[in-house]
Amino acid sequence: MSWCCRLGVFHSGLPSVTWLKMMQIPRHGVADGSDECISRLSELTGIDEELVRATAISRQGERVVRHRAERFGGDFALRTHTTYCPACLLEDAEPGGLSAGRRVGRVNWMFAPVRTCSVHGTLLVRRGNRGFHERFQDMALVAPNDAELDRLASHAQQRPPSLLQTYVEQRFEGVQAFEWLDAQPLDQAVRASEMLGACLAFGAHTDLDKLTMSQWCEAGTAGFEATSKGPEGIRAALESVEAASRKSKSAGGPQAAYGRLYQWLQFKKSKREPGPVREVVRDYILDTMVIEPGTKLFGEEVLVRRRHSVRTLSATSGVHPRTLNRALVRAGVLPNGDEMRVDARTSFGAAEGDALARRIVNSIPIKRIPEYLNCNRTQAATLVRVGILPQVTPGLGGRGGILTNVATEDLDGFLVSFRSQGRRVVTPSDGMVDVITASEIVKETVTDIVRLVIEGALTRVETLDRTLKFRSVLVDPEEVREVVQAREGQVGLSVQEVAAKVKLSYSAVMALFKHAGPGGFPVLRSQKIVNARGTVRHRIEEKKIARFEAEHVSLDALSEERHATSEDLLRSLQAASIDPVFCGSGKHDLIFRRADL
Template sequence: MIVLQPHLPFDPEETTLSFASRLAVLHTGRGMQRLLRDLKIDMPGLVSGRSAETAALAAAAAIPPDGLLANRIDVRQTHSWFRGERLAKAFLSPRAARYCRACLAEDGDVGSWRHRLIWGFRHVHRCDRHALWLTPTADASATSLHAVLAPEGIAQHAEVGDPHPEYLSWLRARLEGEPLPDDDWLKGQTLEQVLNASEMLGAILEHGHDVRVTKLPPTTDEQATDIGFSIYREGPEAVTEALDTIHGASKAAAVQAGPLAYYGRLFDWLDRRSNAIDPGPIRDILRAHIVKHFAIEPGTKVLGEEVTVRTSYTLQSLSDELRMDRRRLSRLLQKIGKVPSGATDRESGNLIFDAAETLPLIEAFQSAIRLHDLPEYLGASRRQIETLYRAGLLRPLVPMVSAGAVRNVVFARDHLDELLAKIAALPTVLDADRDKYHSAPHACQRGAGPFETVFPKIMSGDIPCHRDPGKRGIEALIVRLDDVLGGPLPA
């Protein structure tokens, strides 16, 4: 193996092809093809980032191979590999397509020009060192800057611009292996997953559901990516909040409108355009958001995964599930506060109802007991029931403050059965002691206090109470007057 002299050190910021190009200028004064032929290194293999050719170049230059291998971009037919990450070919290119004039001017003569690795990322539009917009070369497929630039073309450069965006600082730190505080969320994701998700979120939030990110000019795309990154880096909850905003900003009004109408290009990207490269956790977050906000039928595939459990209903699917007329169901849902009073058919049809919350409520309503029937069900007088109801001790399904609560008041059967079960669990008394006990209403008449005050004390155990085995419900409650009056009655 030929070892090149003089020695040329490798810059960790440059690409493998940039180093090969500088070696060629130094040792042949020509392009890298002549040098690689002399070194018997396959040029297409090196340009494509193959490890064998890259290691051979490091050996010829007498440098450790780790740096060159870390900065190579292994380009395959359908994708690329970079530092163990599978990437889209368009995400990171090894080609000399763009450059910073200030960086090249600082490098000095042509032989010292270095094509920085960070310039190859699609989301990088400016130099993070000088805050200057990157300049495109005449040939985006060029393997080196030396082949497409003349020294006079980079002699001058614009003044330093605004500070570079936050995501560029993050990208620089990741490339250089610097520790990033509180970065567990992003640490487990590839560079492409983080930047693509940031770009899509920011672009839709800023430019609407129909935005085409590949058509955005560099300044606009940079701004969108930075806005999205400021959200995405905060984690799943922040992403979900952004999805809430995107969903709420949709102009979709049709009952049959689906996720594409509500999430736009974000859904299109995750549903159809990201099959070759895993888009990362944003797909799972969006799927969970869709399942929450749409009535997805079990067995339906959403973003590549099958939904097995129904979590929500539309008015129509709820009507089908309960086998209840849709208009009658709408009136019922208005009564229990799940549909705005007076909502039109279209408005109610666009609503989504949480299955875990709505179904039990409707089932409770269907089996509920009317206020008119409570005396018989609870074994009490009508006056006692009205007293307990006014005192809030009997809780109707529809709160009394709700619209329509004064008519057709109903009570959940399980609430009433719980109260009857407490009464049934009370101890009974021996026949010999029965004359020492009186009904709860009688005790109230003898000075124990209002029935609505005594009754909850009995139920809580503050007042000792027994049950008359010959009766049921509230009428079975019997107490000793000494217990409710705090001592024996006066003679």
């Protein structure tokens, strides 16, 4: 349009209206960048048709226009506004300039997010058109005289182009650098950035109609910093927007949290689609807030719940809110929750919450486990105590009511795991007995034998009919004994074996585990093995026994080494003023340091 205005003056001295009429070029054809107009201008001037087209904003149908390779909604090109940079127009007036002293309208001034002159770093002047005639942007007519331009230029607000404006201008130049934004129409990318940026910079409930040009620049930069990173950047920005909103609106749903952004997507008044940002925001809301199934969110019905509150989970499961809250906190579903106080604002994953509630509802008290598993009460209690059968909420002891129950799915899972190690038989092979009988034979706890079966440590395991449940699993007691002994043997000798080796009593060896030597550490150290019944067995590594024998010797061991009676040896040591470093219950439990001998 600006070029056509200059053409008329340059070639004939006529105003643009007269010249275009003489050349049989309709003004609306110039304004719409029609193919006929562009071909006619190219023919008249000899300028390549594509170069002419690159300066046009062409109508592509109802509410769709095009500039260069970009297509966008009609509102993106501000045909209802006049925009200019006073400093640029004053420089155009210089006779020696590129435009021979005539004002030039820049095509980028026509686009909504372009609010700053990238040459002078000042805000553009933008006002609504005074009438339909100003839709044809002849800068000689729509902009004021030079004196007023000079005044406007001297008072122009300094402002660098927003990151969003720079993105728009580069995209018109064919630059593709931001995958998520570049994949959508330019006006959708811009609108998403500006709406998100306005909420980030000025709060979710700011009055958009009152934002100034400078503030929209600020919003453009804030929004572009998020949208340029794609969905992850937008989700991070939404988290910031909600956190700021909650300082003034601590309660409420997504509209309270996201304000204008939510209203734009939920109550859209324009026929122009908001684009991919809608799905990103929708997914984020469903992932972070309690939205009931059946709710219409951004034009689409919510089919599956993604988040629960304690209240909604209680309503769907029938479990008391306080019980649920305590279980959720202890299970880590509400890691920062207070198990004594229900917070109505807190939400959590629906899948995790539903699974926990299902376990609570479908659980039985420990006293009913014997009937369910076909075992006795002691075995059931021990399996629970050692964690093979997990309680709904571990760590409550007997004080948690329903939360100390065991879920039937865990009981069923245990039976499957327990039986999976065995070979199916109709009648037991020779020597094979159930784990309860095996426990009585080898003097090991039932729970320890169960562990061996589940871990696959036993090679001979048989299973009878599944209706026998716990008693359907058979083991070989001799193999159980061998495996237990082999495992304990891997960590050294027993107390009895050590006592025999170093010539001390059982009680003396046990006492050495607590008796400190010169360095303050126990003279002899053991590794404790605790069975399911809680019985502690000590195993001592052979290298520690060897170190002990190298530094210490019992009276009986020294008597053997020196081929003397313990009485004669003791008298000799006393005569030499050599005292024992440890005295047990009698003279046979005396220990001396070899360095003193």
